[in-house]
Amino acid sequence: MQSNSLFEKMSSRLDELSILPKLDEAVSIPQLIEEKGFSRREFMGWAAAMTSMLMLPANFTPLVAKAAELADRLPLVWLHMAECTGCSESLLRSSSPSIDSLIFDYISLEYHETIMAASGWQAEQNLEHAMEKYKGKYILMVEGGIPQGLSDFYLTVGAHGKTGEKHAKEAAENAAAIFAIGTCSSFGGVQAAAPNPTNAQPLSKITNKTVINVPGCPPSESNIVGTLVHFILYGTLPALDIYNRPKWAYGLRIHDACERRGRFDAGEFVQQFGDEGAKKGFCLYKVGCKGPYTFNNCSKQKFNQGTSWPIQSGHGCMGCSEPNFWDTMGIVHEPLANRLYHTTFGGLGSDATADKIGLGLLTVTAVAIAAHAAISVLKNPEV
Ligand code: SF4
Ligand code: SF4
Known part of the structure; x- marks a missing residue:
């Protein structure tokens, strides 16, 4: 799509959203951001960074700023399944809130078990009410894998003792868009690691609707808020890779944008x-470090309000945004390619192989990238 027509399409979508009622008529997102000490210049700087992260031209920055300001017009339901709540914590528990976390705090969160005041019967009523009132309009975000055991009677939630599976299926039925937040919801996570004693499943196995995966353990606050801003801007689902991850966030390998790549x-x-x-x-x-096998934008977005990321602080990537990384990424502090090179290069040991890695591994990963790209194009021919 030409950028002019895309610009016009996004502008008219934002105009339509701007006439919808706000979460709270007394407060607005720009007002809240200003009250928390961010200047307009800082907010526009954030919007420019978000524009670049979403792979839009720089002249789209005012649209991205407006989309963020309208984030309180779309109702959002957030369900917890089997998880550690780290994905919610990634956004909510910062000592000095970032613009990302402020926007998330103020969106129209109709249901979120960790932060809502209601509990028991009242909480379930809130969920049912939100799903009915905003039928076909709400965004569903699910955190956590969904254990099923031998039947679906695992993970009962709430006063009626409904299963997590039933909650997720019902909420997915009438959602405008469905996002699996974190590796557990996207791919099953540690719950689904062998031998997967609770038969934990990713959200995409529970519903037959399209699920956009936003993996990471946890995903960065930018990727969660970027997912929301992207949906507000486009009103459609993003271009996806083979694992249904948005390409704007998971299109590059950690290894390709790593500050230590020159050393490698x-x-x-x-x-x-x-x-x-x-x-x-x-x-x-x-x-x-599993950076050569992992697709994510951590080196650019970083964590803790852009302070640092694992490799900057001296620890390798664990591959947390890849499917089944607990089972497939090997021992945390050993190179994965030991095994590959052991067979590929006539039984060379780990030290020998790592020193030859610059040439050999690049060949292996280039093949992997080519396959990744080819499958993605087949799946999304318009991209
Ligand atoms: S192996 Fe890891 S630390 Fe080394 S360049 Fe690649 S991503 Fe960076
Ligand atoms: S650097 Fe690797 S392990 Fe760390 S958050 Fe990013 S993808 Fe996950």
Whole structure:
């Protein structure tokens, strides 16, 4: 789509949204952001960064700012399944709130078990009321894997003892868009790791509706809020990769945008934590970094209001946004390619293989990327 017609389409969608009632007529998102000490310039800086993250041209920044200001017009239902609540915590528990977390605090959250005041019967009534009142209009975000056991009678929730599966199915039925937030909801997570004793399933196995996966353990606050802003702007689902992850967030490998990539290419590796290489910021591949196999934008968006991310702080990527990473990414502090190279290069040991990795691994990962891209294009021919 040409950027002019896209601009016009987004503008008219935002105009339509702006006449919908606000969550609270007495307060607005711009007002709230100003009260928390952010200047208009800082807010526009945030909007410019969000525009670039969503892969839109810079002249779309005012539209992105307006979309964020209208985030209280779309009702949102957030369900908890089997999880640690880390994805909610990623957004809500910062000591000095970011613009992302302020926007999330103020959206029309019709139901969220962690932060709502209601409990028991009243909480269930709130959920039923929201799903009825906003039928076909609400956004559904689900956090956590959905354990089913041998039947679906696992994870009973609330006063009626409904199963998590039933809650998720009912809420998905009339949602305008469905997002699986975090790796547990996207792919099953640690609950689904072998031997998966509770038969935990990802949300996409529970409903036959399209589910957009926003994995990460946890996903960054930017990716969660970006998902929301993208939906407000487009009103449609984003371009997806093979695992139904938005390409704007999961289109690049950690390895491709890593600040230590030059060290990798130069063959400069940390041999063990605390050594001279670690002090000099060498590549963490030999101490288990799974960045070459992992698609996410952590190096750009970072965590804790953009303070840092695992590799910057000296620990390798664990591959947390990939399906079944608990089972497939091997031992945390050992290179995954040990096994690959052990068979591929005639039984070379881990040290030998890691030193030759610059050439060999790139060949392997280039094949993987080509396959990834090819399958994505087949799945989304318009992208
Ligand atoms: S292996 Fe890890 S630390 Fe090294 S360049 Fe790749 S992503 Fe960065
Ligand atoms: S760096 Fe890797 S393990 Fe860490 S959050 Fe990003 S994808 Fe997950």
